[in-house]
Amino acid sequence: MSAPEIRVFNTMQQTKVPLSPITPGKLGIYVCGPTVYSFVHLGNARTFTSFDTIVRYLRFRGFEVRYVRNYTDVDDKIIKAAHDANEDPIALAARFIREFEADAQALHLLPPDVAPKVSETIPEIIAIIERLIDRGFAYASGGDVYFEVRRYPAYLKLSKKRLDDFVSGAGERELLLENKRDPLDFALWKAAKPGEPSWASPWGEGRPGWHIECSAMSAKYLGETFDLHGGGLDLIFPHHDNEIAQSEAASGKTLCNCWLHGGFLDLEGAKMSKSLGNVVRLRDALAQVDAEALRYFFLTTHYRQALSFSDKQLADAETRMEYFYETLKKVDERLEGKDFGPGPVHQDPGRFLRELDAAMADDFNFPGALGALAGLFNEMNQLTDKPPVKDKASVGRTLVALREVARQASRALGLFEDVPARWLSRRRDRQVTRYGIDPQQVEAAIAARHAARAEKTPEGFKAADQIRADLKAQRVEIMDTPQGTTWKVSAEPAS
RNA sequence: GGCGGCAUAGCCAAGUGGUAAGGCAAGGGUCUGCAAAACCCUCAUUCCCCGGUUCGAAUCCGGGUGCCGCCUCCA
Incomplete structure (x- = not known):
């Protein structure tokens, strides 16, 4: 019985394609991490949870995954936030990196293998910019350096936009020329202003533009061409388009073979976003609901679809986690210290894992995988409470096998990783406190x-x-x- | 104005040509002194609307309607 072929929706081709690693058995994935100027909200958390689950599943499938998720710690917003707080920008960013790490741990996100920071990648960034200038794709102007989009014909190939649409379109935002040759050119390097963090460069004191850091960090840790690149839907344009332009113009190679984009979390019919102000901080949510329940809630919708935040659905998710843990606790108690010897098992315990695998292999169908879980737990309950066969040894062996399937499912999805009794008592403690x-x-x-x-x-x-x-x-x-x-x-x- | 996505039961949500997964809620039942938990049964002749293709369409094509997103702050 061979494992199902993994197919992934690639934003570049707008269709599902077979996952084909550059090096057999290995995968490199780069996920655009947070810009650390404030606390992460649930929308960010959803995207990171989606990619966390994808990485877990790929490892479950036996791939050696190198997972890179960066911190953007040099950026206009950070500088502004630092100015408002009368704090050093680098210090403020470092503070929010610590806060992010605390939140990520609370959400049970796997630590990435590498979590690079812009502030520690400046030499590589300068090197790419120099290369782009040498190759004629970028120019220095008044202490800034810009990428010249008209020189790069494949520009916007990810978002499928056209340059001319920006000129004639009805975009509300005014395009500024500043030091640029074309209003659509974007900054690779920005000349330093007083009070801003800056580094020495061939173009004077300055700092990187927004997109270049990901080009530098992905190349540094995954190579000039890697397997998977992930981020939220809102990063397709301009961030990923610009990343592609910079990286591919500089290297002459394909940046990434497959682009994955996660859908938004909506709150009352609108995208949850910092600019709209309709955000729920992750840590505030985790004060109210169990981390795995939040994770389960995120998994109830396919990662590319919009998900509406809902207290009701979150509460349902926690009830569902309670069902899982109650079942596992009951089964563990039944199995404790028993040896049922060799012999036949009832039905086919492995079928639930195959069902889960088939769902996940098909573009990471989270809800499909949850459906497989329903069958697994139902069967465990049936066998513990109302076994349909009289042979107790056979029932015991089957439960042992199903419990192992549950462990595998846990590994693949990142759910019910806790000790059942501990999770259940923690939940009760929380509610005891909440309701006095x-x-x-x-x-x-x-x-x-x-x-x-x-x-x-x-x-x-x-x-x-x-x-x-x-x-x-x-x-x-x-x-x-x-x-x-x-x-x-x-x-x-x-x- | 350009580009993209979505519309499936009371609610959430899979399913992209072969006759509607799963969860929640609801109703009935088993068990229980009564409950809870668990389990069993019931719960969309139908997938936003109108045409078309096909032996066959929620799935493909054309035309509508509604909602959402991106268009250089954004996961």
Whole structure:
């Protein structure tokens, strides 16, 4: 049984193409990381989660993936934010890099193999710019250096725009000529202004323009041609078009074989973006909802489609994670310390993993993979609670196999990576805090109910049921199990 | 004005030529002293509208309508 061929939607060709690594078994991927002038919001988090999941899956499939995600720590916005905060720009950027790393860890994002910074790539940036000037694609002007777009015929090949559309179009934004030969030329290097971070260069003190850093960093860590380049949809133009122009004009080689772009996160019908101001910070969201629940929520929609932020859907995602963890906990308890010996297993436990693999291989179909999970967990529950076969050893062996499939799925998707009991108790603790529940009072009520039930009289049961109803009104749900009475907090109060 | 995307049940969402995955919600059932959890059953003759191609279309083509995005701040 061979693994399904991986097909990926390439923005350049606007169609799905087979994934074909430059070096068999290896993949280099560059993801445009944050410009660190403030906290990341959920829209950013969605994109990074999508590529995190893609990297996990590719590794699950056996590829040796080199994952590069940069920090843009030199930029107009950083300079402005630093000025407003009366802080050194490099220091402000460093601060927000630390904040980003804290958020990324909280979201369970894999650390990239390399996380380069613009401020540490200046020599490489200058070298590319010099090469572009030598080759006649760029010119120095008044301390700035610009890329001359009319000299590069393939310009805009990613976004499929045409240069002339910019001139005759009704774009609201005014195109400024400044020191440029053409208003559409873009800056590779900007002459320093007082108070700005700057570096020495052949054109005087200055700093890199916005796009050039990615050309320099990707070449430095992945080579002049690499396999996959990812980012949000809003980076296609101008950022990626400009990256392509710079890199390919300088090297004469294809920058990247396949371009991946993630869809937006919408809030109330509009793209969540800092410029619109309709953002929810990642850390604020994580104070309210479990990280894996947020991840599950992101995975409920294909990575290229728009996803609408919704408290309801987020709450559903957390309920779903609870189902997964409850199931895993139950199965682990059933299997603990048991050896069912060799022998046949029930049905075909591996089919769920194949289904998941097939979905992910088809342009990373996250919702399809989640569908496979539904079958897997349903079967685990069936076998633990209501096994359809009498042979207990066979059921046990099957559960062992299914539990292993769940581990593989976890590795491929980055979900339910925690110890089930720990995740569940952490969730309860969070809700106890959120709703101001007193656990000791709950335990006391459970003890009182236990005593009332022990009477086994109509009055006793009536009293026990009243205690249950009272607790439920406080969102506390109690469950009688063979191991005793446990409780949890439900999201909704009893109506 | 140019370019691109989307429209599938009450809600979320897969599916791109072969007869509508999955989740949530809802209703019924099993289990339970009562519950919860879990499991089982039911829940779109139909995929925004109108034409066309085809033995066959949610899927392809043409024309509408609506929503969203990019057009040098943006994941």
